[in-house]
Amino acid sequence: MNQCQQPAKGNAAEQRPVYRPAVDILDTPNEMFVFADVPGVDETHLDITLDKNVLTIRGTVEPATFEAHKPLQNEYGVGDFERTFTLSDDVSREGIEASVKDGVLQLKLPKTAKSARQKIHVVAR
Numbered sequence: 541m542n543q544c545q546q547p548a549k550g551n552a553a554e555q556r557p558v559y560r561p562a563v564d565i566l567d568t569p570n571e572m573f574v575f576a577d578v579p580g581v582d583e584t585h586l587d588i589t590l591d592k593n594v595l596t597i598r599g600t601v602e603p604a605t606f607e608a609h610k611p612l613q614n615e616y617g618v619g620d621f622e623r624t625f626t627l628s629d630d631v632s633r634e635g636i637e638a639s640v641k642d643g644v645l646q647l648k649l650p651k652t653a654k655s656a657r658q659k660i661h662v663v664a665r
Contacts, residue, residue, distance in 0.1 A: 556619045558619055560621075560622070561578050561597070561599075561621045562576070563576045563577075569651075570651055571650045573646060573647065573649070574647040575645070576621075576644070576645040577644060578597075579643040581599035581601055581640065581643065583640050585600045586599050586640060590633065593628075593629075594626055595647075597623045598620065598621065598622050599620060599621040599645070601618055603618040631649045632650045635650045636649055636650070
């Protein structure tokens, strides 16, 4: 479940809730994967930055418009998404990939060669 944070800074008309998206993190020998739930966000409304060791995911959602209709009840809270992670030196800063499909962001974080798990061959002496 997404947790709501404080509204984004700005004037009162621009303030919207900011949700902390739920994530799954998977580890493989050569890379890590981060899957984040960002419903309503497409690739044009995602901003992913890496500054020093801090990876920040931001997504904005365009609110629905009702031209000829008057909403009687609104239970779906429209807001933006933001989540930050501190990366270790085991994650390579080169080759990070991001994709989004059906409201799920996938980040592929390659590991550095020194941190990648490797099999050590044992020989008889």
